[in-house]
Amino acid sequence: MSYLFFKDINQEEFDEFVKNREYCNLLQSYNWAKVKSNWDHMYTGVYRDNVLVATGLVLIKRLPLSFCMYYLPRGPIMDYKDKELVQYYFDQLKKLAQKDHCIFIKFDPAIHVNDYDSKSYNINRYKDTEIYLDTFKSCKAIHHGYTMSIADTVQPRFQSNVYSYENINETLPKHTKRLIKDADRRNVQIIHGQGELLDEFSRLVELTKSRKGVPLRDKGYFKTLLENYPEGGVIFLATCNVYKLNEDAKIKKGKLEKEIAQTCENAKKKLHRLEDQLRSVDKDIKEFKEIFSEFGQENKDIAIAGILSVQYGNTCEMLYAGMDERFKKFMPQFEPLITKVTRFLGTGFYRNF
Incomplete structure (x- = not known):
């Protein structure tokens, strides 16, 4: 078998590959580099016998004294059990890094470890991970461990999930059903759109930023997201009159x-x-x-909560959310969106590296 490494894969081929892989992730999409415009980037890939078998969006942060760092958010995208492929990819990437005075390469692939109920403590949550760790360690990578603090990682390692199935509403907890009724009783409605909802969504995020005292993105960043993902980007707003x-x-x-x-x-x-x-x-x-x-006392709808979501491949990332705290009793996050968007419910988790 012959391997070839490239650092300038074209967009069509790059996205087509990422979208159709098990580890598909928005942060490894071609246009994510345009969102992160304050970083330089490379669209790397590996061909085996003229067939694309690996890709990696590499973000490059320039540092003082002509140094830099490489970061592959949720990447690279490949079969991580293919030790030969993983080894070849990182060997070639390290050669580029040396020429670029890169002091370290960071990557955090979204490898699904396992699922367990949020009310349970799963003592075997890390089983079957050694095959991946051994492969990465053979490339001289250093695993940071199964950290518990969100500050220890760039991307989250826990993710709350609800897996959709037929008649899911009938099996929801009584507490959840009551909160949904609270939202319905106050006639909370869901609308969706793109640029026309930016002002209201940005206002809600600003309120959340002030309330939580945490840095969040602004209207310009949200606009960039929607422009770069015109087909998958959408804003959902919960409104009431x-x-x-x-x-x-x-x-x-x-x-x-x-x-x-x-x-x-x-x-x-x-x-x-x-x-x-x-x-x-x-x-x-x-x-x-x-x-x-x-x-004002006008007969009009008021936006009380919202999320910005981007669909890419078979994934949908809810990236940013905001809520007007004065309307928390309206329970806007529990208004069912049915086919529009997955409801935020904390009934299960899975681990990532």
Whole structure:
């Protein structure tokens, strides 16, 4: 068998290869280099007997004194059990690195180790990993270990999953079903789009950034994502019409007041129940009034939460999210999107290297 290594694979061939592999990942797509425009890059690949068998988007960070570092986010893409191929790829990449004064190469392939229920502690979670570690170590790679702190890795090592199946709604926990009903009761709706939703989505991310005190991306970055993934990029917004909710609350308040007035004093149990409902409605009306002070008392939908997602190959990455904390009781994250997007539910995890 003959091998050839290239550092300038064309986009069509590169993406076609990545999209159809087990380890397909958005961060190894051709256009990800355009998103990370503050890094240099190479589109590396290996041909075996004239057939493309490996690719790797290499991001290059320039450092002082003409040095640099190489980073392959969630890559390279290849059969990691093919020890000869892995060895050849990294041997060739290291030759380029030496010429480029690269001080180290970092890579974190998304190798699925195993699944276990989030309520369980799986003591065998690292079984069957030695075959990969032995191969990488033979290339002189240093494994950083199965770290537990998110600060120890660039990409996350745990991922929460819900695997879709028929009639999934019927098997959801009671607590989850109740939260979905809370969202429905407040008439939370889901809309989706691209550039036309950027302003509202960016506003929600800014609110999250301020609340959490963490650095997040801005509108310009989100715009770049959507421009580079025009077919797969999408913004989902959860919206609600507070004006209609307020009108409904006032009607309910009037009915409760009338019913209380018509209830005899001896029906203490019923009176307590009605008075509790009235207090709840009054609290809602007060909160609606505070919202009107910022958004105006208009008959319009207000964006209360959102996510930006990019579909690539057979994967879909939910990259960024934001929420207006004032609407947390509306439970927008539990409004079912059915076929539009996977619901965020923490019922299972799997490990990555």
